[in-house]
Amino acid sequence: MNRTKAEGDQNVRQNALAERFSICLQLVGDEFFRAMTQCYVRERLPRTPMLFEYGDAFATFVSNFEPARELAYLPDVARLEYAVGAAYHAADAAPLPLDFLRALPYERLDYDPLLSDRPLPAHRRRASFLRLRSDKD
Structure with a gap:
């Protein structure tokens, strides 16, 4: 894969993370979030072609991300944001009779x-x- 395509793919994944974890982005700011997600996308490739599923390990990554160590709440916010997205995309349950x-x-x-x-x-x-x-x- 050429360098331009790889950088484009990383940028797409970073944008997907910014949408999925918008509260985390607001809490830490764009510059910090971009730096953090840049490290994440280099380590983690998507497991499926559906980008709304990307970021399932982001909270764990954040908890081990040294520059975010002082932000003890951030991994929990990321877990909550991922859970909200997972619930949104989950199949509808049948209503109780x-x-x-x-x-x-x-x-x-x-x-x-x-x-x-x-x-x-x-x-x-x-x-x-x-x-x-x-x-x-």
């Missing part, structure tokens, strides 16, 4: 803050979660 939802006892329905002006106390949320878990076991 209405009969199933109607059959649930009222006590088992989860709290929705949009439907109430009173917050559900944390101890009730935890008890509800533990009850649901014990029902599955």
Whole structure:
């Protein structure tokens, strides 16, 4: 592969990372982000031709990237951004059947803050979660 094409490919991958990890880009600035992603794209080739999947190891890379060591939150932000993108591109799940939802006892329905002006106390949320878990076991 000639040098111009290789540089073009790296630039495309850097741009894909900038779109996928836009919050990280905003947090560290363009110059730092470009330098960091330049190192990443040299080390990691895409595993698929779909660039929206590129960057699956970016958070791990960031956690080991020496110039970003002081930014302890950055790998977690990158993980969150990748997870949001993965959820966006994931296949839609089938909705639960209405009969199933109607059959649930009222006590088992989860709290929705949009439907109430009173917050559900944390101890009730935890008890509800533990009850649901014990029902599955």
